[in-house]
Amino acid sequence: MGTFRSYGYVPLEPPTVELARSAAGLDERRVLRFLDRDGSLLALRPDITTAVARVVAQRYREARGALRLAYFTSVFRQEHSMRGSEREYDQAGVELIGPSDRVADAEVVALLADALRACGLATAEIDVGHASVLDGFLDEVAEVARDDARDRARAGDLVSLLEIVRAAGLAPARVGQLRDAFRHRGPLAPFAERRDQLPPRSASAVGELLELAELLEAAGVSLPVRYDLGLVAPLGYYTGITFQAIAPGLGSAIASGGRYDGLLARFGTDRAATGFGIAVPHLHQALVATGQVAIDDAPLVTLEGGTPSHTLRVAAALRGAGVSVAIGAVAESAGRPVVALRVIDGTRVERDGLVTPVADIAADLASVPDRREDRG
């Protein structure tokens, strides 16, 4: 969250419970739903971006400037049982609402990289694509086939995607181009040269990616960026540049995001927007895979012995000096080193058999910098 703040984002806590019908963009079987007492169907928010879009469309209807919002909160998805996935997990992310230019796209990509770096993840890569690469090709096929084709692409079924567009009248040369585009990941140069040969919307998508590449070069992104023309976001509301963060040792993306210019209009306020969400459990797994988990190593003092009033006085003195104190023994210290002290009186404690003034203990322990967990 510290990194988000440094880019000027303000925290927002979107509502957890929403009306089931506003839970857009996701297979409704994956939404956790329940009935209210008056019979209306409610849902636990399955997607933060949609929830934030709704809040913004309602609360900031009159706002004209850029809104920079950050959140750290949970999302709920109905998963098939026994798939090793959780129904509730934390997600951290931002939404940048208002600007529709490439500078905004570059800002969120750079912010994602910085946030992951700040969490200690140096092995991730950022994959950047564009939702309209496919749209350009679909403009040239029969309209009835488009939804089906998009659906197959989102599901990752590239075999059926090519079959559908071929059957729906896409020229063989175009089918070949689409196939090559979906296999391309890396520098944009080969596609930049042949850009005029692509369908118009695909060509302008590549154009936007080239602009973005230039900006990211200038911004000096803290993680490697790769351009992936086959990147299709699983959620349907993306309209422009999309991206995801991936890391070794992990089967799914750590974070994903992109431009979703049409989503706020669905809630009555037509504004451009982009953003991303980090799946916190995946980030943790990726950190574990690198073997360097950021743990809180500030010591935790436990106080025993002493009279209740002496113990409380010592505890207050130590806490006042910035030392963490628990009264009595602790069963769980979350990996922090525990320093056990025996209280003699209100100003002295016994540590490792030595009677020491509380002030000395405070000075000693508080000198260990208190590295609080910075969540993003």
Next chain:
Amino acid sequence: MRGALRIALAQGVILPDTLKALAAVGLPVDGLTGHRRLLVRADGIEYVLARPQDVATYVAHGAAELGIVGRDVLLESDEDVIELVDLGYGVCRFVVAAPAGSLDRSLEAYQHLGSLEVATKYPRVAERHFQRRGIQVELIKLSGAVELAPQVGLSDWIVDLVSTGRTLRENGLEVVEEIATCSARLIANRVAYARERQRIAELADRLEAWAGARP
């Protein structure tokens, strides 16, 4: 990441063709037969031999970067993977079948009763199909010998996987409708497909060329 590309291969009827395909595109497959080890290493490639249903699971979770498995398994498992290449072998079809000559009778019964009973080993495929068609059915999940169900009065229709259709005919059933044609697919984990794009795309190109050149 492991340096080696790990490929999960579905055991069973398609395995011999899978080995042929891999050998044809120059991958080492000698170590894969003649013993019962399930994890086999061979220059830069690591093979996992698994039950077809599990191949999709391994790949979806990233335990293997690539997999070769029938599309029938993918349709029923609903795992999130990238389907890259149609390898062309292991062809079979998901069909709706009914006792020969009974179609009119069962449709009439449907009008009266509002629902048909359908026995199947593939409930997800069957459910999706009838939902799309707007036909209300009661699904009965069986573990095998689904052809038997209409004969013993367990169900009106069945949804089953057929290759030649001989078993259907011998049990007095006929195809009412085809749901999907399936064959073996090269699949990839989403993240692996991004991270290892060059190696995977190259292999996909070679397999696609091999599949295209087959009669």
